[in-house]
Amino acid sequence: MDESLSIAQSIAPSALHITPNYLQVGDKYARTIVIASYPRYLNASWLSPIINFDKVLDISIFVNPQQTSTVLKQLRDKLAHVQAQIMEEEAAGKVRNPVLETAAQDIEALRDELQQGTERFFQVGLYITIYENSPQELDETEKTIRSILDGQLVVAKQATFRMLEGFLTTSPLADDRIQALTALNTQPVASMFPFISSDLTSDSGILYGVNTTNNSLVLFDRFSLENANTVLFAKSGAGKSYTVKLEILRSLIMGTQILVIDPEDEYKYLSDTVGGTNVKISINSDQHINPFDLPTPKDEESWSDVFNSHILGLAGLIKLLMGGQLSPEEESMIDQALIQTYALKDITPDTDFSNLPPPVLSDLQSILEGMAGAERMATRLKKFTEGTFAGFLNNPTNVPLDNQLVVFGIRDLEDELRPIAMYSVLNYIWTQVRRERKKRILVVDEAWWIMKFPVGADFLFNIAKRGRKYYVGLTTISQDIPDFMSAPQGKAIVTNSSIQVLMKQSPAAIDIIQQTFNLTDSEKYYLLEARVGFGLFFLGANHVGLRVLASYAEDQIITSDPKQLIEIEKAKQEWAKLNT
Numbered sequence: 001m002d003e004s005l006s007i008a009q010s011i012a013p014s015a016l017h018i019t020p021n022y023l024q025v026g027d028k029y030a031r032t033i034v035i036a037s038y039p040r041y042l043n044a045s046w047l048s049p050i051i052n053f054d055k056v057l058d059i060s061i062f063v064n065p066q067q068t069s070t071v072l073k074q075l076r077d078k079l080a081h082v083q084a085q086i087m088e089e090e091a092a093g094k095v096r097n098p099v100l101e102t103a104a105q106d107i108e109a110l111r112d113e114l115q116q117g118t119e120r121f122f123q124v125g126l127y128i129t130i131y132e133n134s135p136q137e138l139d140e141t142e143k144t145i146r147s148i149l150d151g152q153l154v155v156a157k158q159a160t161f162r163m164l165e166g167f168l169t170t171s172p173l174a175d176d177r178i179q180a181l182t183a184l185n186t187q188p189v190a191s192m193f194p195f196i197s198s199d200l201t202s203d204s205g206i207l208y209g210v211n212t213t214n215n216s217l218v219l220f221d222r223f224s225l226e227n228a229n230t231v232l233f234a235k236s237g238a239g240k241s242y243t244v245k246l247e248i249l250r251s252l253i254m255g256t257q258i259l260v261i262d263p264e265d266e267y268k269y270l271s272d273t274v275g276g277t278n279v280k281i282s283i284n285s286d287q288h289i290n291p292f293d294l295p296t297p298k299d300e301e302s303w304s305d306v307f308n309s310h311i312l313g314l315a316g317l318i319k320l321l322m323g324g325q326l327s328p329e330e331e332s333m334i335d336q337a338l339i340q341t342y343a344l345k346d347i348t349p350d351t352d353f354s355n356l357p358p359p360v361l362s363d364l365q366s367i368l369e370g371m372a373g374a375e376r377m378a379t380r381l382k383k384f385t386e387g388t389f390a391g392f393l394n395n396p397t398n399v400p401l402d403n404q405l406v407v408f409g410i411r412d413l414e415d416e417l418r419p420i421a422m423y424s425v426l427n428y429i430w431t432q433v434r435r436e437r438k439k440r441i442l443v444v445d446e447a448w449w450i451m452k453f454p455v456g457a458d459f460l461f462n463i464a465k466r467g468r469k470y471y472v473g474l475t476t477i478s479q480d481i482p483d484f485m486s487a488p489q490g491k492a493i494v495t496n497s498s499i500q501v502l503m504k505q506s507p508a509a510i511d512i513i514q515q516t517f518n519l520t521d522s523e524k525y526y527l528l529e530a531r532v533g534f535g536l537f538f539l540g541a542n543h544v545g546l547r548v549l550a551s552y553a554e555d556q557i558i559t560s561d562p563k564q565l566i567e568i569e570k571a572k573q574e575w576a577k578l579n580t
Helices: 005-011 068-092 098-116 137-153 165-171 186-190 238-251 269-276 303-321 330-345 359-369 376-386 415-433 455-468 482-484 486-496 507-515 522-530 552-558 562-578
Strands: 017-018 021-024 028-037 056-067 121-132 155-158 182-185 206-211 219-220 230-233 257-262 277-278 405-409 440-444 473-476 497-502 535-539 540-545
Touching: 017 165, 021 165, 028 137, 028 165, 028 182, 028 405, 056 257, 068 098, 098 182, 121 137, 121 165, 121 186, 137 155, 155 405, 155 535, 155 540, 182 186, 206 238, 230 238, 238 257, 238 269, 238 440, 238 473, 238 552, 269 277, 269 405, 269 552, 303 330, 303 376, 303 415, 303 455, 330 376, 359 376, 415 455, 415 562, 440 455, 455 486, 473 482, 482 486, 482 507, 497 507, 522 535
Parallel strands: 230 473, 230 497, 257 405, 257 440, 277 405, 440 473
Antiparallel strands: 017 021, 021 028, 028 121, 028 155, 056 121, 121 182, 206 219, 206 540, 497 535, 535 540
């Protein structure tokens, strides 16, 4: 920068071209319009359609307080003038004039409110400068804005021959060069505030859908928020899995690793298409996860901290295996038995166990059989070590997590085993996550299965609370909202999720949803009547209507519609016949 130039000279444009109805700055054209008059009543947030208009605008509002005593004198004189007009028309035998009578009533009411101190008086100027690439585009944009304002009975006019003053007035200089002021009391002035923008767009991230308010894009990087957690609630068939699969597909492009717990094999086709890994969790599967695997300490963590934290998580799984109910004495015995089980493999809290083989469930059973008073618990475990469910948890891990998309399918498990499987998979994923820190999204579909048990709900909440530390975003999906929200951990997971998505709801769940998310009645009815793929997208205190939008290629990969899936399968078979 030339040191001889002032700051004003340095930042000022090199030239301005000023005409009566627009101003040119470089390649941009600007035009200022002035709000000239207002209707008798202004609705709340009447300015929001302009704020949310998908154009580049500068809006300045100047609010100048007036002395109440001066305004009262002016209103007294105005009232006398109006009453004199009414009396003059009555004397002339004219039909009563409702305009004058209404004006007199309004002035009287306003005088009372000013005298009581419940209202104040202001001189208000509102100016809008629009920017476009040509004078023709300025005309089109101005026409649209004026039509929006006309619908509110608000009259706007061009600042003709005063475009430079208008440009300066809407610049961040707090200087009203036009002084086109209107007298307003507190209530109409308050209707301009707060104007809330419905835009939820950032410069990076993935596209979630289209804002139904103004057709802008809902585009965000969930990892740029205070935490990367998301909750999605919807009834069956509302499009929740479709929405999550679309986010998965787009997140994979950004290099994010995705881990999915899939209760109904809804994500298998997506995984097969993009070359992901499908892990089948069932009694007869040859793919196994050993819940006794230990994580490796990271950063400031010690071997002892990791070991003790893992024992707590493992104790929760054993509690699930025992039916979810243990006495304090039994919990204490489980804790001691787990420590002794690891000691069998020379694993202690103070040793480096990174290269030592972990024990399996049958090792714990052997320890319990040798402990006085633990025989009954050892007998319960036999079902998972020697009985019907022996192939489920009692084997060393042979499932890698090195693929970018890993789907854990638990569809073939009995209902009673699903919460156990979900807990076991979550525990295994959490162990692996703590070994290597990288950007991950963990998707738990039909989370109400695990939320039915307090120990499972605690574990899921623990991931939601601590995931940010390990660069993990938890996506929690549920269609059984009453069961999910009945647990205190369910509400805690919602409050610990930066993004919340609500889609079509059932009448049985809508009251809980409305109370939890502080929905208005109109939002409540919107969710009851929402079409497939439509919903509400919450980001902190802001929320907008969302329409999930996928390309044709994306739709073919992520669809869950049975009819569409049959058609895709037929097309694949026909293609195979043509190529044989």
